[in-house]
Amino acid sequence: MKVLIIGNGGREHAIAWKLAQSPQVSKIYCSPGNGGTAAIAENISFQNIHVLTEFAINHGIDLTVVGPEAYLADGIVDVFQKAGLCVYGPTKLAARLESSKAFSKAFMKKYNIPTAKFESFSDAESAKAYIRQVGAPIVVKADGLAAGKGVVVAFDVETALKAVDDMMTAKIFGESGATVVIEEYLEGEEASLLAFCDGNIGIPMIPAQDHKRIGDGDTGPNTGGMGTYAPTSAVTPDVMERIVNEILNPTLKAMALEGTPFVGTLFLGLMLTKTGPKVIEYNVRFGDPETQVVLPLLDSDLAQVFKDAANGCLDPKSVRWKQDQVAVCVVLASGGYPGAYQTGITIDGLDTIQNSLVFHAGTKQTADQGLVTAGGRVLNIVHVGENIQSAIEGVYADVEKVHFEGMIYRKDIARRELNRYIKK
Ligand code: AMP
Numbered sequence: 001m002k003v004l005i006i007g008n009g010g011r012e013h014a015i016a017w018k019l020a021q022s023p024q025v026s027k028i029y030c031s032p033g034n035g036g037t038a039a040i041a042e043n044i045s046f047q048n049i050h051v052l053t054e055f056a057i058n059h060g061i062d063l064t065v066v067g068p069e070a071y072l073a074d075g076i077v078d079v080f081q082k083a084g085l086c087v088y089g090p091t092k093l094a095a096r097l098e099s100s101k102a103f104s105k106a107f108m109k110k111y112n113i114p115t116a117k118f119e120s121f122s123d124a125e126s127a128k129a130y131i132r133q134v135g136a137p138i139v140v141k142a143d144g145l146a147a148g149k150g151v152v153v154a155f156d157v158e159t160a161l162k163a164v165d166d167m168m169t170a171k172i173f174g175e176s177g178a179t180v181v182i183e184e185y186l187e188g189e190e191a192s193l194l195a196f197c198d199g200n201i202g203i204p205m206i207p208a209q210d211h212k213r214i215g216d217g218d219t220g221p222n223t224g225g226m227g228t229y230a231p232t233s234a235v236t237p238d239v240m241e242r243i244v245n246e247i248l249n250p251t252l253k254a255m256a257l258e259g260t261p262f263v264g265t266l267f268l269g270l271m272l273t274k275t276g277p278k279v280i281e282y283n284v285r286f287g288d289p290e291t292q293v294v295l296p297l298l299d300s301d302l303a304q305v306f307k308d309a310a311n312g313c314l315d316p317k318s319v320r321w322k323q324d325q326v327a328v329c330v331v332l333a334s335g336g337y338p339g340a341y342q343t344g345i346t347i348d349g350l351d352t353i354q355n356s357l358v359f360h361a362g363t364k365q366t367a368d369q370g371l372v373t374a375g376g377r378v379l380n381i382v383h384v385g386e387n388i389q390s391a392i393e394g395v396y397a398d399v400e401k402v403h404f405e406g407m408i409y410r411k412d413i414a415r416r417e418l419n420r421y422i423k424k
């Protein structure tokens with residue numbers, strides 16, 4: 001089977017790594033890929049959906065997997081399907097669960113899927129009047145895609161009003177902020193649950209927890225994600241049952257009912273509140289860096305799972321997980337991230353890592369300098385252990401072997417889980 005993976009993050013490297021283990025997979029292409037995928041796949045570089053489609057036809061691609069949401073929101077799956085190609089991912093209409101918050105919130109309201117109470121606004125004055133009326137804490141969200149930066153959690157009214165001005169008047173996210181969703185602040189612990197979906201059923205993966213802020217102790221600005229671990233014990237078997245029965249299954253049933261069945265990875269960003277799990281957001285693709293800890297725990301042939309999902313015939317029995325294993329991922333980022341940072345800096349020490357997995361994100365192989373940095377999040381070090389303590393020790397032992405100028409990382413990834421583990 002020839003596979004094409006679209007994207008260039010740590011997520012795509014982890015997908016390529018897992019697919020490369022499948023006896024069915026004979027060749028992997030990544031577009032554009034990164035310095036890590038170059039070692040297990042052939043990197044190609046086509047941005048345009050129609051050029052990618054032509055490539056897939058001409059090279060006899062049997063399966064395409066799409067990483068980034070922007071391609072899905074642009075309808076890459078629709079174009080591939082029209083060309084008769086097998087593709088794992090949602091159509092443009094199904095991708096609205098992520099590409100429009102106004103759509104996803106209205107959808108959840110219609111189908112009674114637990115989420116924060118909200119109102120949508122397309123003019124700034126009404127949005128601001130509503131904020132003054134309900135007060136803080138309150139959350140302001142740009143309707144459209146904003147590269148993970150379109151959410152402001154405001155603990156005072158002034159901050160919320162400024163967010164509305166930034167999004168709707170100054171248009172810092174362009175048309176993505178033409179409509180805003182203003183919602184109730186939810187309190188609790190966050191968790192990420194991904195599920196393989198075939199249009200009818202969803203098979204949950206191992207629940208994970210991300211660390212979105214740049215600084216230790218959850219301080220500083222939000223990032224794409226600075227580290228993850230899985231499983232998280234915050235999602236107990238009871239909570240998992242509620243997530244499946246109250247959120248995952250109703251979402252898939254409703255999407256099918258709306259005539260937009262969901263195929264691909266549905267990613268539930270959840271707040272585990274006192275009254276039960278609630279959806280903070282849907283994503284319509286694998287999470288990054290959730291994927292880097294979830295796929296190493298998968299005991300099944302990922303190529304088969306993708307093919308079955310794309311063909312609408314997922315079998316829950318065919319998806320098995322490694323028992324009694326825990327994975328921790330620490331992201332190594334460029335100094336300055338999530339703000340401005342330099343690239344082209346030489347990376348050393350990776351060849352000394354033997355006990356952890358290394359998934360590349362913003363890296364590039366160069367002829368003269370070897371492997372260099374090429375993005376904000378540069379590398380993901382992932383350690384699989386028998387418990388959270390050994391996984392944390394293992395990952396940080398290997399993190400310390402890597403060097404590039406300005407390298408930053410969080411030192412407290414999975415500490416919350418460790419505290420729960422020690423207390424047990
Ligand atoms: P999102 O991009 O929607 O995942 O939001 C980014 C982050 O903002 C989330 O990971 C949460 O930490 C926070 N957030 C979003 N919505 C809410 C909410 N209703 N209540 C509390 N925190 C929220």
Ligand code: GLY
Nearest residue numbers: 210225287288289
């Ligand atoms: N880690 C969060 C995301 O992929 O959106």
